[in-house]
Amino acid sequence: MQDEPTPTELIKAVADFLRNDIAPAISGHNAFKLRVSINALDLVTRQLALEQGSDAAEAARLVQLLGTQGSLGELNRALAERIATGEFDLQTPGLAEHLWQTTMAKLAVDQPNYASYKRELESKSS
């Protein structure tokens, strides 16, 4: 077992340092690159927090949809293939809902401020 602090705590500490102490002292193109870098660290902490749960839920849905077992990568490849061949389409029970949930889980990590994502979250909770 690895010791504390956790990777999430370490990355958060680095991101906060860059955000609060370094960013105000930097300008020009490097300021832009620093902002992107901080965004990358924030993304990693979101992924560390959310990935396990969303991957497990996605795999469970895929097993149900496809009727086969496999790694998440294999299951996604199998789904991609069935859509490509036309075997699965939006009429297939559960497919649209699966794609929505999987995509929402990606946005929660990649870009939780993306306007389309925020709109979908709102309309789901209202």
Add this chain to the structure above:
Amino acid sequence: MEALLGRSVASWCPGATGVVNAVRLSGGASQETWSFDIVHPDGNIGAILRRAPQGYGAAPARAAGLHAEAVLMQRAYDAGVPSPKVLHVLQPQDDLGTGFVMARVEGETIPRKILRDEEFAQARPLLARQLGKVLAGIHGLDSSQLPELRRMTAAKEIAELERDYRGFEWPRPVFELALRWLCQRDPGPPQAVTLVHGDFRHGNLIIGPDGLRAVLDWELAHTGDPMEDLGWVCVNSWRFGEIDKPVGGFGTREELFAGYEAAGCRVDPDRVKFWEVMGTLRWGVMCCGMMQRFRIGAEHSVERAMIGRRASETEIDLLRLLAPRGK
């Protein structure tokens, strides 16, 4: 660079005495953009150089080529499309590679400023209609006066996107769904094949407080279905958060279409929607391509890596277009 530019300028701009303020604005794998001022007794002239220096990588296969870009920009300018005037096409004796020099048009290209700054508050409500009119102007350019361009069709575009996507070897069920949707709805050849700008969106449009001042970047120009340009400018990725204003985050489709039709061209809204889906997928595939280039290491930047993580934005937008959830 200023010395080289100064020598070139002296050969085609009578009275010019030199060049100052040369700054490189951007550089890609195949071309560069420079801004500079031509010193002239009647007042300095702002200029932009777009060039591929000698020994640079080959332009991407889709690119029209710098020479064609210069011709297109000049034709557009002559036809009254807001466009920078082409001042000079580079010659071997310029020793600057291939490319051209154009007049610098003052204004803004940064979407967030255009969509939020007070300075553009008067322009925003006018832009969608204006863009429609300008697109009609572009699509109306006399094809016999145009350089040799790629002829694109929906089928070719789908095939290219599919090839690129498969090349990434990363399964994306939403992209598969979009490819399938596009194949099944390919509207076939348009009534009239016209010039298509190919990248008519924020970043390539110079906006002033008075509205659209110039259309830039003809690199992806080709001939094909004019509705492609109308669909591309409606892609959600160019709305920058203003998702209820489909045209660039500042206007409605109805305004865009009205401007286009007032200029004497017909809109086919189904085709526009088809090309909007295509455009959304296209930007998604481009995001994946950035990630690919990051991983190969040619441009190992965190910016490129993070653009790879924006492909999911196009997936949610594709789902909103193809499988909207009950409202």
